[in-house]
Amino acid sequence: MSEILTTLLQDARVWQGHRHTSTNQPAELTGYSRLDTLLGGHGWPRGALTECLLDTPGIGELYLLLPLVRRLAETGRTVFWLNPPYIPYAPALARAGVNLEEIIVLHARDRGDFVWSLENCLRSPVTGLVMAWPDTLAPRDIRRLQLAAEAGNNLCVLFRERRYSEQSSPAALRLVLEPDGPQGLGVTVLKRRGSWSGQRCSLTLAQRAGLSTGTVSSVVRGPWPAPAR
Amino acid sequence: MLWLYLHFPHLILDHLRRHHERRQALVVVEGSGQNILQVCPEARTLGVRPGMRLKTATSLAPDLTLVRADPAREARVLEDQALWLYRHVAHIVLCPPAGILMEIGSMLRLYDGLAGVWSTLQRALEERQLTATLATGYTPLAARLLARAHKGECTATREQLTNTLARLSLSAAGFDARTCTRLQRLGLNTLGQVAALPPAELAHRLSPQILAHVQKIQGTRADPQTPWQPPRRFRQQTEFVQDIEQASRLLFPLRRMLTELEAYLCWRQQDTDCLLLKLHHRHREPSRLRIRTSGPEHRAETFLGLIRLRLEQQPLPAPVTQMKLSVKRFLGRATPGGPDLLGDGQDLSEAWHTLVSRLQARLGNRALIRLSPKADHRPEHAWSATEVQRAHRADPALKHHHYPDRPLWLLPEPRPLTETPQAWLAGPERISSGWWEGQRVQRDYYVAQLPDGQLAWVFRGVNSHWFVHGWFG
Incomplete structure (x- = not known):
């Protein structure tokens, strides 16, 4: 009996409120030391769903995952992009050093196909990461995906709108992403295994547009609002 | 012989x-x-x-x-x-x-x-x-x-x-009815009796054809045979006595055909990545299903799984009277090579093909794409999408190529900029290209931050309108 309890504690499915347990759940480092600290020193949980909740794309959400994508693609694991809202731009990915051989973009027509594809990708041993942009998902579907991710021991990141933060979700990790400061990204933990929610950190992601952090204040004068040069 | x-x-x-x-x-x-x-x-x-x-x-x-x-x-x-x-x-x-x-x-x-x-x-x-x-x-x-x-x-x-x-009777010996009667009237009832006659007399009194026939049986006359050559492609066909209305009932005969295919491929040490299944209907154009696997394959179970997925996706338009399976493209079977002695790598590549083939069968071949950069200055032409085939190695020259700063998200179509940006961060970068193709592009690109925190890649066209072309996601 005590063995089961130990396992539960080790898996961080049950945890004690007075301490932020260091658990041994499998994970992948995020590539950002601040974010790793926020996620208990582990990073993205493996074999579980991660939800990133954000209002609009273009705030650095891809750049957040880029170190992981690069690392997985380098080790020959396939990274699937399921129903991305825009075109993942190949020259930018190549510039970031991502091995494009391992990137596969998928388009599913309806929710059935979407969940089916996602589930199949997650159960496969070749998959490293699945990034998915669902329209709507029933809690039942998310539960199914969570089980598939556990079965395949794969990483899955769902990008959803921020209004879903009100709903509960079986995902193991839920993060709210919002712009923070000049070109920065604020990450708030909404739910995570083994710890309280509510921690927050801010990442500077200005280099995603080729801007160095120092020159952010020295803005190049644009011609806006006077259109004529 | x-x-x-x-x-x-x-x-x-x-x-x-x-x-x-x-x-x-x-x-x-x-x-x-x-x-x-x-x-x-x-x-x-x-x-x-x-x-x-x-x-x-x-x-x-x-x-x-x-x-x-x-x-x-x-x-x-x-x-x-x-x-x-x-x-x-x-x-x-x-x-x-x-x-x-x-x-x-x-x-x-x-x-x-x-x-x-x-x-x-x-x-x-x-x-x-x-x-x-x-x-x-x-x-x-x-x-x-x-x-x-x-x-x-x-x-x-x-x-x-x-x-x-x-001891063979005359009719069993292959003589036609008229000859049989003639021979019987002579008192000859078995092939042995006919063969015992002197050949010259047989040809003279009866007919040279009868002699030729007898000699061919005995082996004293040449009887050349043209050997059969196996065709270069695989074809199998099933006719149904009764029309088949449910797709699931096609699977039983299909399994048998695919097993034949598997055996055929094994014997020839070949693989294939494309099957053509043609379903004939009574009063309609036959429907054709092209089943493609993402890599060389020969196992019947895999093919059957893919066909099952396809049949689930598209119902039969009419009852099926006939089913034809043909394979034209053969690939030499690659010997499992590579550095992995224990065969782990091979397993993974198989799993990869299985997964991609399954996805392609359900979503369609076009739904899976692989991205690659292209040498063009116009942002919308600087990338290309290709159907996922087998695991191919890209041009290593592209890897060390220097790429300019570009956003991770590209919009399919540039979209008018509706808000005044909060800050201008970089630019301008002038792109002027494509005049030789009649798709002239002359734009000044800037990086701008919009009020809700997005980093946008905006440009001003020749007619001074502003557009968003990408997000720095």
């Missing part, structure tokens, strides 16, 4: 029956639909015999299923048999309508004697649920006559074969 002849008394019926789960009485009727030509064992137990009038037969067995004789189909089915026989025997001659001749004298050492060949063939016939009579002979014609007369034995002794041949 020792020959072996396979005679199929009701090949078409065997062929039709093996694709059906349920056994029913079947007969082949001749083109005009009056006489019965072939009878299956079930119909025979009901009392139906070949040569019977159709009316008599239907009154004996009211549930009789009729199949119209079709020489083209018979030829095709016969060739199918040659295809699998080719695995066992090298020299095959087709003898339409219902026989296959094989030269086995040269195969005896391989099979360790005639008994080995004989049992191998019988086992193969049983596996395929085919009825056939076998016979050996020292000339093609002798083997053929013995097989057709059901007098075949597993023997290579010359005397025994000659004796059996000599």
